[in-house]
Amino acid sequence: MLSTNFTRTFGVMHPIIQGGMQWIARAELVAAVANSGALGFLSALTQPSPDDLHAEIERCRQMTTQPFGVNLTFLPAIRPIPYDEYIDVIIRSGIKIVETAGNNPVAYMDRFKTAGIKVIHKCTSVRHALKAEQIGVDAVSIDGFECAGHPGEDDIPGLVLIPRAADSIKIPLIASGGFADARGLVAALALGADGIIMGTRFMATQEAPAHPDIKRRLVEADERQTELVLRSFNNTWRVHKNALTEQVVSLEKQTGTQFPDVAPLVAGTRGRAVYSSGDWDNGVWSVGMAQGLVYDIPTVEQLVSRIVGDAGDLIANRLASLRTA
Structure with a gap:
């Protein structure tokens, strides 16, 4: 196993996170990720209402006893989103890990902290990571330009963005964008991250609710x-x-x-x-x-076990063998 600041802080076995993909991050996938020893996130806004989110949390709990979280993305919307009601459900349901994304979550941090919830905030720049640390989040995920969804407007790839963020913040750092296998995990750790987020790769698993x-x-x-x-x-x-x-x-x-x-x-x-x-x-x-690194459609357990096992081999064998006396 690989122990990092992320695994120790959030109480999970492996330094791998399944991102809160809208429409895909539902109970069947998240529970499978949790059962594999990684950390999965339900997507709150995939659910049409706060009551639907509560039902989805309970459905997930029927499939796993391991920790999982909820992603809540704060974005402008044509129809106002009842964020306070979604947060009420998260707190009432006993969720202890939340991933926030989009706009700054500062307005909701007191409620999260009072409820004993740890917050990971998704950022696309070092300046936003520093701001997230300042407002009290427990970890930051940093999205390189390779990522799915919204990579921001700076176009900085992970090879530069991850070590820049690692040099700048003190809380656990999660690398996101372009990760799909053990090589990416080991590279992220070498760059200063404490774990990785995968979205596209988890979409191509047997449990993912996609056609x-x-x-x-x-x-x-x-x-x-x-x-x-x-x-x-x-x-x-x-x-x-x-x-x-x-x-x-x-x-x-x-x-x-x-x-x-x-x-x-x-x-x-x-x-x-x-x-x-x-x-x-x-x-x-x-x-x-990362779709260019997707070669098969395994179960989540097979995928996570393969990544963690291969990462251990890379560190113990290939990288160690490069050292000279």
Whole structure:
């Protein structure tokens, strides 16, 4: 086993986290991750209401006795999101680990701390990581440019961003973006991180609630088949490259394009349908460059055991063998 500041602080066996992927981070996947000794996060906003989140937490508890958390993403929305009610459910349900993302969670930190909840905040820059540490989060995850979803606007890849963050903060640091195997885990530890987050890789597991055709697509695709959309609106989003995303990029290049012009193409309901229908070409859906490292569709237990075992071998054998007397 690998013991780090992250595993010791959060009471989990392995320094691996399953990210809170919207539509995918549901009980069947999160419980499997928890049972493997890693840390899984339910996506709160995947659930239509706070009551639905409570039911999903209870469903997860029926499948695992191990620790798991809830991801809560704070983003502007056309319809106001009842964040206080979601937090009420998280506290009432006895959840002890929350991953926050999007806007600064400072307004909710007192409630989390009073309830004894540890907070991991997701950042895309060192300056945001420092601010998160200042407001009292217990750990920071840092998203390199390779990541799925929203990598920020600085375009700094993990090889630079992770050690910069490690040099700058004192709380546990989790590396995110481009991780899919033992080599990535060992590299992240060498760069100064205390663990890794994987999203795309966990999507291609047997327990992930996605259509088999989506999982097969992840195996078939390579690292070049992602696209950055919404760049012109300063809301960059890394997604799987398909006919629809190319249409979005083409519209963004046209003079005078406004967000309402692309909104129907990037609608969340359309992206959600991809995971249930398997029609990967007919929606905008998040995926990272790590899809180029996805070669199979194992169970979560097989995946985590393989990564941890191979990481131990890499450290004990390959890296040790490079030393000279």
